[in-house]
Amino acid sequence: MRTHPGIFTISLDFELYWGMRDVVSEEGYRSNLEGTPEAVRAMLSLFEKYDIHATWAIVGFLFFPDRDVLMRHLPEPRPVYRNAQFDLYRYLIENRQLDKTSHFAPELIERIAETPHQEIATHTFSHYYCLEEGQDAETFRADIRQATETTKRETGRQIRSIVFPRNQYNPDYLEILANEGIHTFRGNEHHPVYDASDWQGRGLHRRLVKLLDTYVNLTGYHTCAPSDLKRVGGLLDIPSSRFLRPYSPVFSLLDGLKLRRVKAAMTHAAKEGEVYHLWWHPHNFGKDREKNLMFLEKILEHYRMLRERYGMRSLTMEEIEKEVGC
Ligand SMILES: [Zn+2]
Numbered sequence: 001m002r003t004h005p006g007i008f009t010i011s012l013d014f015e016l017y018w019g020m021r022d023v024v025s026e027e028g029y030r031s032n033l034e035g036t037p038e039a040v041r042a043m044l045s046l047f048e049k050y051d052i053h054a055t056w057a058i059v060g061f062l063f064f065p066d067r068d069v070l071m072r073h074l075p076e077p078r079p080v081y082r083n084a085q086f087d088l089y090r091y092l093i094e095n096r097q098l099d100k101t102s103h104f105a106p107e108l109i110e111r112i113a114e115t116p117h118q119e120i121a122t123h124t125f126s127h128y129y130c131l132e133e134g135q136d137a138e139t140f141r142a143d144i145r146q147a148t149e150t151t152k153r154e155t156g157r158q159i160r161s162i163v164f165p166r167n168q169y170n171p172d173y174l175e176i177l178a179n180e181g182i183h184t185f186r187g188n189e190h191h192p193v194y195d196a197s198d199w200q201g202r203g204l205h206r207r208l209v210k211l212l213d214t215y216v217n218l219t220g221y222h223t224c225a226p227s228d229l230k231r232v233g234g235l236l237d238i239p240s241s242r243f244l245r246p247y248s249p250v251f252s253l254l255d256g257l258k259l260r261r262v263k264a265a266m267t268h269a270a271k272e273g274e275v276y277h278l279w280w281h282p283h284n285f286g287k288d289r290e291k292n293l294m295f296l297e298k299i300l301e302h303y304r305m306l307r308e309r310y311g312m313r314s315l316t317m318e319e320i321e322k323e324v325g326c
Helices: 030-049 067-071 088-094 106-114 137-155 171-179 204-213 249-272 289-310 317-324
Strands: 007-014 054-058 118-122 230-232 235-237 275-280
Touching (some): 007 106, 007 249, 030 106, 030 289, 054 106, 106 118, 106 137, 118 137, 118 317, 137 171, 235 317, 249 275, 249 289
Parallel strands (some): 007 054, 054 118
Antiparallel strands (some): 230 235
């Protein structure tokens, strides 16, 4: 039997091209990137309509209006990744012309901060890869400090939550975060296919299982009772329940299954008084915006029903951490 109402939490990794540079060319991702501002504004409207408290984990680079201003605010020391494809500082320094829509979003961040119940969290300053070679605790500390200072300067807010890029979670760094005032992070689903790994560890088999798991329940609901949330190195781990995979024409016939999978897990959380944690990147919605937003609205309608029927609540990661206490 449940003792507390269930909790619905959403976190968004807001990163634009910085989070995609090692995966796809800027040109190849153009339609997603160009559609992101509109997608963010539409998501904020939906969040207001359904009273959703969401956590926006923002890459620090996005706070700046352009490359020149960003170049005057770089942390010291900085990582030099052994694998150059992850080296966003090298990319930043070598590319004198960076397209604004793909790389910067101060106006959108302002809009997010002005919308009620939206938490400004961090996705690190530089989309930092915590498990790659060429970085260490010193460069991580400098990165996080720059992120917290930038957020405070631009929004007046203290960062309380973090989402690690690529969900590469390094337990050795949690103490650094706690010292910077960050109290919570989004952990991975508790199943071996969702464990954090470096780039080499991302096998085809795992990706296939994760894909199938979007449509059929292979690995469980990934919900968690608030009292079972673990504190690691002073930070509360609020694990992911599901990545909201964007619309794809190839899999569109399975969209009904995808929705059913999300809704079933949300209902389970509402009935059992557990936490359901959904996440995606705003740029996932940039392309096929209408379809993605319609899909999101169906999820939010389901949340509204669960709120009315079972008292489920929407909370940010920071709000969950405050409720769970020490
Ligand atoms: Zn990312």
